[in-house]
Amino acid sequence: MFFRKCPFLLIFTLLATPLHAQDGEQLYGLYCAACHAPDGKGATGGAFPPLAGSEWVHGNPKRSVAIILKGIHGPIEVAGKSYNLAMPPQGDALGDDQIVAILNFVHKAWGNKGQDVPRDLVRVARAEFVSRTTPWTAPELLKILPLEKQPTALVNLTSRVYKGQWNQTPDFTKIQAENVEEEHSGILDTALAALKDDFGIVWEGDFMAPADGEYAFILDADDGAKLILNDQPIAEVKGLGPMDGSRVAKGKAALKAGANHVRIEYFQGKGNQGISLGWKIATATQWQWVSATTAKSTGGNPPIPLMPIDGKTVVYRNFIKGSTARGIGFGFPGEVNMVYSADNLAPELVWTGGFIDAGLHWTNRGQGFQSPMSEEVITLTKQRLLPPTARFKGYSLDAKGNPIFHVKINEQLLSDAFAPGPDGTLVRTLKLSGGTSALEIPLGDNPSVTTEKSVSLTPGKPVTITYKLR
Amino acid sequence: MRPLLILTALCTATLSQQKQSDFYTIESIPLPPDEVMEIGSIALMPGDKVAVTTRRGDLWICEGAYGDDLTKVKWTRFAHGLHEPLGMYWKDGSLYLTQRPEFSRLQDMDGDGSADVFETINSDWGINGDYHEYAFGTSPDKNGDVWITLCLTGSAGADSDWRGWTVRITPDGKMIPTCSGIRSPGGIGFNAEGDTFYTDNQGLWNGSSSLKWLKPGSFQGNPTGNKYHKLANLPAPPEPQDGSRVLTEHLKFPDYIPPAVVLPHGKVGQSPTAIVPDLSGGKFGPWAGQLYIGEQTHSQVQRVCLEKVNGIYQGAVFHFLEGFQCGIIPAKLDERGILFVGGSNRGWASRGNQPFHFDRVKWNGKTPFEIHTMSAQYDGFTLTFTEPVDQASAANPASYSMEAWTYILQKGYGSPEVDKATPIVKSATVAADGKSVRLVIDGLVRGHVHHLKAPGVKSTSGLTLWHPEAFYTLNEIPR
Incomplete structure (x- = not known):
């Protein structure tokens, strides 16, 4: 920073020209409003994280300073919604006084009740984080500067721990609890059981409603959970599964001000565990959490499943998990699917059932590799099997939209066609043209799909292989 | 008498003020219903057709985009399943695309109105699955070469071959690594003389976004991709000194070409994109030979005049058109003086609050002062x-x-x-x-x-x- 090299000049400037104080609102408009929107609600109808009503701008102002200085990227929860974007660091572009002015504006604007930012705080934070060269991720930052806990709405809370193996929430009234505890923290946390697998917890107590009215609840769990208020079931996360937002349950209840009897049932199968429960007055925008973790209310990306249209094969060229960055996916009619790698010049993945969910790549910036919509993907090969001189020359589509890949191998051309056959089969037709050399193409080792290990091609003589995918 | 004086002053101010609608009209071109048209490239085709690609990988052809009645536009999907194309042109019956993994040629051999040949002309640069590894491409230059500029891996890496470089693809499909030092391009194009420029975004080794001249063999300031000089058998430029100034480093190493026109961060824009030379001969206003620059964050188009002094390009940027509904990514100016702009704000917000748009801009013949x-x-x-x-x-x-x-x-x-x-x-x-x-x-x-x-x-x-x-x-x- 220029200022840092000239401390004397800075002091002189501040003393001599107090009118040069920074206008936080103006700076916000210049540097921040494009993404966070002039009204603080997040640009494009909340497609970007809001600052108005955000829990991130309340409490310790150092957290806001840290984000501005170093940027933040990756998955983040803001006001009950998931985002996966990137905010570039501003610490090398904005001066201390500018950052203070922006934050003092943001912390008081739009009904926010954030704290004043002492001017020194930016200088101190710069020194503290000086060695950090990459933007924060939300978990990293929260580890050192956690969000302030709201006073919990759960009082008189008790927990009962049960042991057992279940695939769905059992009838806990018919099982003997192993242990009963009072939970004065008023926070739901599965860690209290100190068990890894095959247990259940039932919490009971009072939900203190601040006023008469309608309340909304959000529940997520790994594995299952049930929310019961005043003896009425409100929300349930059924069966086994992850707490990744894909199984979130929401519900509403009309409540009287004061104590309302609450019962939360939870069970854990194997692997990861956890429960998230949030509430709000139905018309409010921000969830209050009464659990150690918070749910992803949006369920990550909205699903955009792709499928053949009008009986024609659908193509998806993007990063597909299990193949390379130059994978090309084809969803054939009849629920037969494949990924061809233009890096490795071979079909790499085949499967039946759903094709691809484009939600990951077609939402936010689209980072990451997307898995096929099947648990049972067959990997045919994973490496390049053709000579190093082989070059991908693209593909053509037949009248039904089925691909014929073209590979140039020295002076010869290999055409490699795929089409769906009957009963979940994929028919591959290879043809070599030009020259006189024969070519041996390994097919990998998947006896359930095809018993052939390789094909021998001579120019002009097509060879057909049928892959059995079911 | 005081209110009257104020009123008079206001009237005078109004009379002497010029506004965009006095000279230019922005019209939204209706898009195919129920489609997400986050436009990444535009190609002008014969027969008054305009092709666009989307970030989702579709290629649509629009008929009627020049018409007086835009409600009559007709859209046909020509291709799908493309990988985020950010460069497209029409030549001799084919559409040529710069896609993320390759430079390709699309043809409709059976004449049914949709592409059936997707020929890979060159794919010699690396991608590894990082969303940031964008590839922006031009139309052919005077030698027939297509220039493709390759964004770094993320903000700070060059994990795949030739990230941080601009390459040329020759008419016979060979790749020539041409310039290094690239950070995060938003667009690439030619000036009226046919020299190549790109826009680079504020970030590491980039104090502000700017318009940069891709003089063949030049270094553009960000050393992250310099490890690939080895692949090209070229000597790597010296690493710029952290905390220095562009001029200082340029004087030490003349092939470090300073930005031709800095687009001051915040004051002029935050994410420059398309580069469009005005070759309309004055049909888009009195700016023949100048450049227009798209601006994604501010949803604007800026105007640039360039000159060469002591062998180096430099010049001025002026505010120009504003109020587009979304962040601008591609733009093309037709010879008749119609500017087509499209864009998206997915992942990068914009002042225009629509998720995507396709507009045309016309000049009404009146000259602004x-x-x-x-x-x-x-x-x-x-x-x-x-x-x-x-x-x-x-x-x-x-x-x-x-x-x-x-x-x-x-x-x-x-x-x-x-x-x-x-x-x-x-x-x-x-x-x-x-x-x-x-x-x-x-x-x-x-x-x-x-x-x-x-x-x-x-x-x-x-x-x-x-x-x-x-x-x-x-x-x-x-x-």
Whole structure:
């Protein structure tokens, strides 16, 4: 920073020209409003994280300073919604006084009740984080500067721990609890059981409603959970599964001000565990959490499943998990699917059932590799099997939209066609043209799909292989 | 009497003010219903057709985009399953695309209106699955080569071959690594003379976004991709010194070409994109031969005039068109003077609050009173104007003011404006035809952005300038 090299000049400037104080609102408009929107609600109808009503701008102002200085990227929860974007660091572009002015504006604007930012705080934070060269991720930052806990709405809370193996929430009234505890923290946390697998917890107590009215609840769990208020079931996360937002349950209840009897049932199968429960007055925008973790209310990306249209094969060229960055996916009619790698010049993945969910790549910036919509993907090969001189020359589509890949191998051309056959089969037709050399193409080792290990091609003589995918 | 005075003052102000709708009309081109049309590239085709690609990988062809009644446009999907194309042109019956993994040619062999041949012409650069590894491509240059600029891996890496480079693809499909030092391009194109430029975004080793000249063999300032000089059997340029200035490093290593025109961060934009030369011969306003630059964050189009001084490009950027509904990514100007712009704000927000858009802009033939060009002199600048200036106001040095600054060249993200100076306009001499003014200035600073404000200058008909400011990047001071 220029200022840092000239401390004397800075002091002189501040003393001599107090009118040069920074206008936080103006700076916000210049540097921040494009993404966070002039009204603080997040640009494009909340497609970007809001600052108005955000829990991130309340409490310790150092957290806001840290984000501005170093940027933040990756998955983040803001006001009950998931985002996966990137905010570039501003610490090398904005001066201390500018950052203070922006934050003092943001912390008081739009009904926010954030704290004043002492001017020194930016200088101190710069020194503290000086060695950090990459933007924060939300978990990293929260580890050192956690969000302030709201006073919990759960009082008189008790927990009962049960042991057992279940695939769905059992009838806990018919099982003997192993242990009963009072939970004065008023926070739901599965860690209290100190068990890894095959247990259940039932919490009971009072939900203190601040006023008469309608309340909304959000529940997520790994594995299952049930929310019961005043003896009425409100929300349930059924069966086994992850707490990744894909199984979130929401519900509403009309409540009287004061104590309302609450019962939360939870069970854990194997692997990861956890429960998230949030509430709000139905018309409010921000969830209050009464659990150690918070749910992803949006369920990550909205699903955009792709499928053949009008009986024609659908193509998806993007990063597909299990193949390379130059994978090309084809969803054939009849629920037969494949990924061809233009890096490795071979079909790499085949499967039946759903094709691809484009939600990951077609939402936010689209980072990451997307898995096929099947648990049972067959990997045919994973490496390049053709000579190093082989070059991908693209593909053509037949009248039904089925691909014929073209590979140039020295002076010869290999055409490699795929089409769906009957009963979940994929028919591959290879043809070599030009020259006189024969070519041996390994097919990998998947006896359930095809018993052939390789094909021998001579120019002009097509060879057909049928892959059995079911 | 006081209210009356104020009213009179207001009326005078209104009369002398020019606004965009006096000269240009932005019209939304209706898009195919129920489709997400986040436009990444535009190609002009014969028969008044316009092709667009989307970030989702579709290619649509629009008929009627030139028509008087835009409700009659007809869209046909020509292809799908493409990998985020960010460059497209039409040539001899084919559409050529710069896709993320490759440069390709699409053809419709059976004539059913949709592509059936997707030929890979070149795919010699690396991608690894990082979303940031974008590839922006041009139309062919005068030699038939297509220029493709390859964004770094993320903000700070070059994990795949040739990230941080600009390459050329020859007509026979060979790749020539051409320039290094690239950070995060938003667009690439030619100026009217056919030299190649790209826009690079503020970030590491980029104090502000800017328009940069891709002189073959040049280094553009970000050393992250320099490990690939080895692959090209070229000597790597020296790593710039962290905390230095562009000019300092350019003087040490002349092949480090300074940005032709800095687009000051925040003041002019935050994410420059498309580069469009005006080859319409004045059909889009009196700007023949100048450049237009798309701006994603601010949803604007800026205007740039360039000149070459001591062998280096430099020039001025002016505010121009604003109020687009979304962040601009591609733009193409038709020979008849219709500017097509499209865009998206997915992942990167924009002032325009629509998730995507496709617009056309037309000039109505009326000439705004505006600074036409700004060119450097050994002791100041010459401004030319679109209309004759009023002698009294334009010859008064008090009608102008100037500030100058530069940025730190640093490993960190962006830079504040530093080394601030206040050059003084000593005199302003109006040419006999009233169309230009020669400014003599004390205190020009080589390497600095010179921000000229000219709020006091009036036309002979009493108008003030539509955009009374310019930002000139003074890489070289003429001798």
